[in-house]
Each structure stands twice: as structure tokens, then as C-alpha cells.
Amino acid sequence: MCDACLIENIKSSMLSRRALFTGAAATTAAVVASGLTTATPALAQAAGRVVDLTHAYDGSFPTFDGNPGILYEPAVTFEGNGYQLWKLTIYEHTGTHIDAPLHFTEDGTSVADLAPERLVCPLCVIDLTAKAAEDANAMVEPADIEAWVSANGDIPAGACVAMNSGWAAKVATPEFRNTPDGSFAFPGFSKAATDMLAGLDVACIGVDTLSLDPGNSADFAVHFSWLPGGRFGIENMANLDQVPAKGATVFIGAPKHKTGTGGPARVMAVL
Known part of the structure; x- marks a missing residue:
């Protein structure tokens, strides 16, 4: 084939590809305009910053029952093998983790069956630090939700509403779990507040x-x-103090073991 013919063939190929991409872009725009996309409109417009909302953990991480939530056992050592790996025994509800519906129901949704679109959602952070400083068992109440809405606008459907009580800073201390006399003491949600959020x-x-x-x-x-x-x-x-009250998108890396009642998760916010 002559050089001129080769050049013409390359030109034709490039023009065909350009037409293909132009058509694809037009089709995508049409789909978006028609509302046929499954993207959640309320997702944040990411600027490239990622905040890890997950604690790194080992057997010393605080747990509800006080027992180690993860146990390590060498399965293969580097010496003599050239690679290494651990055998892990992990309790589902340890570290930064998910509570699936099956955790408190006999036949509810398992962690493996959570809808994927519910795992990528707008993040709304309610600041409870002032209340928690006064009361270790402070709760998010309907008034706190109403105050958030007054300051930030409506809570989007499908959102993750998170409480920042400042408690993550205590994770390496006994105060994260209990008072000196051994009584559980840490902030949480009130049922009245979660009933309100369920309605939203x-x-x-x-x-x-x-x-x-x-x-x-x-x-x-x-x-x-x-x-x-x-x-x-x-x-x-972790790190809820590093994200704004609204505007971030949270990505919840839920585990996917069948019949799971929950499990450790990697949770990240994109700003």
C-alpha cells in the first residue's frame, strides 16, 4: 500500500471514530436529559478530596462485649515461602462496620443483599459535639434534625445521616466505651429521631x-x-469532623458474605 493511501485510510478511521464518540456523547446527553440515568441527583459534585471515615483496627479495638473483634493467625510466612498471609477470625460487628437489617430481625435483608444504590449516597453530618461534651449519653433528637434542616436545607431521600459526637477522638481510651465504674456511656440516636429520618x-x-x-x-x-x-x-x-455538614458523597464498602448480619466496612467520603 502506498504512503498516500495509508494516510487516507488513517484519516478515514479517525473521522469514523470521531463520529462514533460524538454520537455516543449525544446519546448520553439525551439519556440524562430524559431522566433515564440511575445516578442520584443529590450526589455531591466531587472536587477530588477523599476523607476516610474508617478506623484501622486490630484485636485491641474497642468492642461492645469487650472481646477482641479480630484474631490473627499466621497461615503462610514469608520466610521459606516468599509470600505471606494471615488466617483471620473476624466478628461481624467490630471496627467500623455495618449493622444490616438481619442483625435485629429473623429474616431481614442480609449485608450481602443491601441495594447497591443505597451504598453510595449524600452524606449529612449532624454535629452533636456540644451536647456530648455535657452528657456522655447524649442523643440526636428531632430538634437536632430540624436545626440541621434549617441551616442546610432538606435531607435528601436515600441519604446517610451521621452523628459527629467527637467520640472518635476517644477510641484509644477506655472512655470510648464506658465510665470509670464500667457503665456503658457514649452518644447515639433517639428513636424519635430515627422515626423522623425513616419518614424522610x-x-x-x-x-x-x-x-x-x-x-x-x-x-x-x-x-x-x-x-x-x-x-x-x-x-x-472516623473523621466525621473532617467533612462538611452537607455536600459530600459517602461510598460504603459493605462486605458481601451471604446471610451476613453486618460486617467491617471501608467507608469513604468524596468532597
Whole structure:
């Protein structure tokens, strides 16, 4: 083939590709304009900053029952093998983790069956630090939600509403879990607040403490009402003080083991 012919062939190929891409872009624009896309309109317009909302953890990380939540056992050592790996024994509700509906229902949705579109959602952060400084068992109440809405606008359907109580800073101390006399003490949500959020079609709630309910709860009212409704929670979140009250999108890396009642998760916010 002559050089001139080769050049003409390349030109024709480039023009064909350009037409193809132009057509694809036009089709995409039409789909978006017609509302046929599944993207959540309320997702934040990311500027490239990512905040990790997940604690790194090992067997010393605080747990509700006080027992190690993860155990390591060498399965293969580097010496003599050239690679290494651990055998892990992990309890589902440890570290930064998800409470799936199945956690507090006999036949609810497992962590493996959570709808993917509920795992990427707008993040709304309620600042409870002042109340928590006065009361270790402070709760997010309807008034706190109303104050957030007054300052920031409506809570989007499908959102993750997280409580920043400042408790994450205590994670390496006994005060993260209990008072000196051994009584559970940490902030959480009130049932009245989560009932309000359920009415707004909020996908999940999150806390920077050991439990969705406050430490002094005697009946786990939030667990028993929020989870059976098909919603989920995230416990032991980190770095909520590094994200704004609104405008971030949270990506919830839920585990996907069948019949799971929850499990450790990698949770990240994109700003």
C-alpha cells in the first residue's frame, strides 16, 4: 500500500471514530436529559478530596462485649515461602462496620443483599459535639434534625445521616466505651429521631460510637425499630469532623458474605 493511501485510510478511521464518540456523547446527553440515568441527583459534585471515615483496627479495638473483634493467625510466612498471609477470625460487628437489617430481625435483608444504590449516597453530618461534651449519653433528637434542616436545607431521600459526637477522638481510651465504674456511656440516636429520618426515606444512619443507641440504652430501641424497617446503620465511624455538614458523597464498602448480619466496612467520603 502506498504512503498516500495509508494516510487516507488513517484519516478515514479517525473521522469514523470521531463520529462514533460524538454520537455516543449525544446519546448520553439525551439519556440524562430524559431522566433515564440511575445516578442520584443529590450526589455531591466531587472536587477530588477523599476523607476516610474508617478506623484501622486490630484485636485491641474497642468492642461492645469487650472481646477482641479480630484474631490473627499466621497461615503462610514469608520466610521459606516468599509470600505471606494471615488466617483471620473476624466478628461481624467490630471496627467500623455495618449493622444490616438481619442483625435485629429473623429474616431481614442480609449485608450481602443491601441495594447497591443505597451504598453510595449524600452524606449529612449532624454535629452533636456540644451536647456530648455535657452528657456522655447524649442523643440526636428531632430538634437536632430540624436545626440541621434549617441551616442546610432538606435531607435528601436515600441519604446517610451521621452523628459527629467527637467520640472518635476517644477510641484509644477506655472512655470510648464506658465510665470509670464500667457503665456503658457514649452518644447515639433517639428513636424519635430515627422515626423522623425513616419518614424522610433516609437510607442509613451512622455514628462515631460503638452503637446506634446511646450507651445507657436499656432496650436498643433504635436497633429494634430502624433495622427491621429495611434500613442499615454504620457504627464506629472516623473523621466525621473532617467533612462538611452537607455536600459530600459517602461510598460504603459493605462486605458481601451471604446471610451476613453486618460486617467491617471501608467507608469513604468524596468532597
